[in-house]
Amino acid sequence: MAIESLQALCTAMDQVALQTWRRLEDSRLPGRRFDETSITDSNLDAMRRRVPGLLIWQSSQSNERETGADWEWWIGDDNEGWLSLRMQAKRAYEDDTYAQLRHGGADGDSFQYDTLIRGCDADKGYYPFHVFYNGWPKGYFHPGTHWAVPAQWNACPNMRSYVECGHAEPRHYGCAIASSHDVKHLCDAQDPSRYSIVNLLSRAVPWSYAFGFPPPKMNQEHRWDSRIDRGNWLDRIHGTLVVLSERGGASGARDAAGHLHQIPLDRGKRTFDLPTYVQSMRRTAPGFFEPSTEGEVPAAQHTVIVERPPKRKRAPRR
Numbered sequence: 523m524a525i526e527s528l529q530a531l532c533t534a535m536d537q538v539a540l541q542t543w544r545r546l547e548d549s550r551l552p553g554r555r556f557d558e559t560s561i562t563d564s565n566l567d568a569m570r571r572r573v574p575g576l577l578i579w580q581s582s583q584s585n586e587r588e589t590g591a592d593w594e595w596w597i598g599d600d601n602e603g604w605l606s607l608r609m610q611a612k613r614a615y616e617d618d619t620y621a622q623l624r625h626g627g628a629d630g631d632s633f634q635y636d637t638l639i640r641g642c643d644a645d646k647g648y649y650p651f652h653v654f655y656n657g658w659p660k661g662y663f664h665p666g667t668h669w670a671v672p673a674q675w676n677a678c679p680n681m682r683s684y685v686e687c688g689h690a691e692p693r694h695y696g697c698a699i700a701s702s703h704d705v706k707h708l709c710d711a712q713d714p715s716r717y718s719i720v721n722l723l724s725r726a727v728p729w730s731y732a733f734g735f736p737p738p739k740m741n742q743e744h745r746w747d748s749r750i751d752r753g754n755w756l757d758r759i760h761g762t763l764v765v766l767s768e769r770g771g772a773s774g775a776r777d778a779a780g781h782l783h784q785i786p787l788d789r790g791k792r793t794f795d796l797p798t799y800v801q802s803m804r805r806t807a808p809g810f811f812e813p814s815t816e817g818e819v820p821a822a823q824h825t826v827i828v829e830r831p832p833k834r835k836r837a838p839r840r
């Protein structure tokens with residue numbers, strides 16, 4: 523089953539980001555607390571309700587410890603191949619860091635991000651990302667804004683600042699992504715501010731941007747219109763992931779926003795044989811998935827499939 527529109531997916535991701543912001547902002551009130559798991563669960567639930575054709579499975583068993591992934595996205599189709607995003611979620615803490623980035627890794631890896639990176643392979647279309655859950659009151663970092671000043675604002679392809687940008691506002695960073703390679707680079711440095719929100723947000727963009735940056739247009743700035751569904755959007759997403767993870771990160775992708783669909787790509791660097799658990803999931807209804815063999819144990823607790831709709835055939839001319 524394919525999604526009906528990429529525009530609906532990106533719009534839903536933005537709505538979920540705003541909702542995450544609100545929940546984390548509220549969690550600073552006494553007696554409230556949300557951890558990454560409960561945020562991830564409710565976010566995926568909201569996405570399922572808002573995006574027709576989006577398929578989501580949850581499993582009680584997973585190889586999460588071995589992969590370091592909280593959830594896995596599969597994007598593509600059987601003809602053009604599949605891309606996989608493996609994501610690790612970290613929430614912002616009141617000490618202005620993503621404190622859980624200190625979490626140790628599996629099998630001799632120093633950190634959990636090392637485990638996540640080791641399990642991915644760009645030659646097969648597997649990309650590691652961190653998603654940061656953010657939310658704090660307006661004026662917390664800087665008067666009059668929600669933005670974590672002085673973090674670099676990468677959400678504007680027109681290079682405008684967080685004050686002038688019409689593509690996004692700071693709360694769209696409620697769910698923000700950064701390449702795990704960039705996260706590792708920052709966290710491995712012996713810098714006392716290595717886990718700080720300001721430091722890491724400078725390498726991040728709103729998570730909907732993984733599916734394509736809004737196009738630069740000087741006069742009118744808006745986010746997702748129906749044109750995002752045109753053309754081969756799998757190529758555009760692939761190009762975006764390549765730039766975000768290997769060629770310049772968030773600021774590089776912002777600079778290349780107008781031609782992310784033209785990034786030179788090796789379309790062979792995708793997965794054409796889906797793992798056993800994904801094949802088994804596709805034969806069952808989305809929802810709860812109970813693995814019956816070892817090979818059916820998923821890489822992460824949550825698996826999301828974003829399938830490209832089949833190309834519409836043009837009506838024959840008469």
Ligand SMILES: [Zn+2]
Binds near residue numbers: 678679687688690743
């Ligand atoms: Zn802008």
